[in-house]
Amino acid sequence: MVRVGSFIFSLFFLFQVASAQTFVQGKALADASLKEKAVWMEKLASDDSEEATRILQYWLDGILVYWPQENRLVRGIKEGRRYQLQDLMTEEALGAVSSREIDRVKTNNSLRSALKQVLGSRQLGSSDRNVRLSAIAELKRRPDYKVLPLLKKREASEQDDQVARQLSELIGLVLLESAEANDQMEGLRRISGGLSPEVKDSLSRFLLNPNLDPGVVEVAQRELDAITRSLMYWGIGQDLFFGLSLGSVLLLAAIGLAITFGVMGVINMAHGEFIMLGAYTTFVIQQWIPATSMWSLLISIPTAFVVSGTAGIILERLVIRHLYGRPLETLLATFGVSLILQQLVRTVFGPLNQSVVTPDLLSGALDINAAFSVTYNRLFVIAFALCVLVTLWGVMQRTPFGVRVRAVTMNRGMASSMGVQTQRVDALSQLTNVGPNLGQSYIVDSFMVVVFGGVGNLFGTVFAALSLGVANKMLEPLSGAVLAKILILVFIILFIQKRPRGLFALKGRAAED
């Protein structure tokens, strides 16, 4: 109706404006209430022209705006406090205006998910398999019986194995919406073995239906039980991975402390603040180099190393050196330093958190199956912890420098900078926001790891970090995060009573201090 009505209108303008819009109710759409917008969306959904698709897509992306001056819909991309306008179809630039001069076509959650559904069914025929996959994923969220014929048609022509599998599962979910027992059985057959939340969700909802055939119910219940069971096993695997990644973070935070505290007997309360300095270094570097590129990270790692290392050497020269052999004074002095560093950072960078952006390469997750996926940044942390560990071990075992450190001879300055070296590296791998209080959250955990693992023992530290990480993550679903932390602390206190020197006590000087 919309198109027919405006057909003559657009013909009329064809000679003046090359890209005359056929959809002329832009103002009505922008002014509509969210409920009325749903009606507009239905209308647009029944129109399969390129223009309607674009309108729906830009609407979903939040860049569809109504431009009263020319009485039409355009693409409006926000830049600073102004909007860059572009023609809907030709994407020709139309100049920049302030937000006051345009009306954005708003959305909310329900509209957004309906839009995704409509666009999903349009994108099923895309030539890009990733687009097809994401369209299928979108349709799975709300299986709709109406799209069944379309899906069946697609299935017949689908070449890609993975897409075909996903499509079959989607058809299974859609068939569950049918009232026919045969269709339902066919649906159950198709989704059998699926582990995604959508399958479990649809199946649970399916079983709530009171008008089911008893035979169907039996099969469905069996499927659901099987899914629940395998989800539980995968859940344990997932918890293990979470624990491993938490353990790696703990390891990176504690390894520096293990050296300064363990090998040299220096209790450095400012350890956490060195982590913070490293994190802020990354932040500063991201102001200069596009944060989403991997380069910013690759440059940050050595720079943060130098910054924290220098801070470590300065601390050693100015404070720790003069207090050698007086552990209590060292503790108090370094605690003072930590407060000074916190306030310094707060004064320079402001009290607000600053955002450190994860490079694109490290965002997202690797899906092993629907129930088990590992996020790239966690994977990176684990790999990075491993690298640091191997390097450190190599240095400690194979170089004269390492031998000197191990022998805990006179050169504590170098040893300190050595310890500091590892401290800041972990800050980078955290890849989250940085704030002035960042350091504090690490210090307690780090001490816990060092004490548990045995003073002055690298492998004790590794073992302690990983086992504490895994234990924490396994306990969390059972007892809640707060109780899990308490339980771990209580365990360590009891453990220390039994074995005051930790898990792997070193025989020799360092442990005796």
Next chain:
Amino acid sequence: MQTRSWKRTLQSTIFASAVGLSISLAHAADTIKVGVLHSLSGTMAISETTLKDTVLMMVEQQNKKGGLLGKKLEAVVVDPASNWPLFAEKTRELLEKEKVDVIFGCWTSVSRKSVLPVIEELNGLMFYPVQYEGEESSKNVFYTGAAPNQQAIPAVNYLIDELGVERFVLAGTDYVYPRTTNKILENYLKNLGIGASDIMINYTPFGHSDWQTIVSDIKAFGSAGKKTAVVSTINGDANVPFYKELGNQGMSAEDIPVIAFSVGEEELSGFDTGPLVGHLAAWNYFMSAEAEVNDKFIEAWHSFTGDTARVTNDPMEATYIGFEMWAKAVEKAGTTEVDKVRPALYGTAVPNLTGGTAVMHTNHHLQKPVLIGEILEDGQFEIVSATPGEVIGDAWTDYLPDSAKIIADWTAPVNCGNYNIETQQCSGQNF
């Protein structure tokens, strides 16, 4: 996404402290003193520094208009350093040594509870600008933030009515505000007929950073055939890794929306909001509210801080309303004497920044609109729902059996912050 240049922050810090300094230098013999009790260091500095700047801006604006009662205003800024007992000491210092006429301050409930005995003993006057758990009404404190019925309850109603949510995760940081709010919500939901098996409650420590298991638990809880939503009372720094993990694990707002009570524009300015589009927040004010008075306020804020990237948020609006009300009441009473200003405040109406009018009630709470916003790509909120009229703040919630029979009214004949309508008695204990 807005990443503020640290240089600008530095500039604005210097500028703000210079303004503070010049105000104290301009100390004439006869001024009206305005105490500012916000943490400028420690954990809460992240949120409270902004409110200190807001009060300084309001003082500057009032002085440009000629001050109050023919006198200039003078801001007295102290730093309680996120240290709760220190809040009480600094209050004493402000009231006894500096002899301030009014205090604007506090953020966390625990700091407010620490101030209460002192301010009641010395009969001071404080405006508290943050949304909180209610269950309190002190003679000497005016609460310009939201009570639970002005934030939590309408938010849950929105989830049920508009999004069809049937299953709830109540996730919070482990301290008094989330615990009380979740207790109220749990009772409210159960009254609506939602079963205990459809409510999951989860608490995490302050600054919790590893959210992997909790987010995957929420995901599992949400795949049981019923529409699920998370009601988040997670506070402070822990929000950043929480939202990051939501993005990492691909939990989008269409699957399981998260509605937050402590995440506003300021908190979002710290991170990449791309994956968070569609998640919600409930407040009485959003920076994106379209009103002339809001535009003016934002403009004034930008020129005061010298940074056009600075955002405004709900506690700033509450500070603004509190300050305007106090100024109006002082002019009405003709004095800054607490016992005269307090009654003058009742019924005082000032325009709020979203285009309506805020009125102070005799239970020391405001009448304000409740807005629900969805997070946009640029860290702002799209207002998707607003209560039809303004909601009157309820000091004592109606959804806990013990509180339902208690009211607060600081005018005769009740004259009490916790009056039991069954026994017709006033316990007199407010904290």
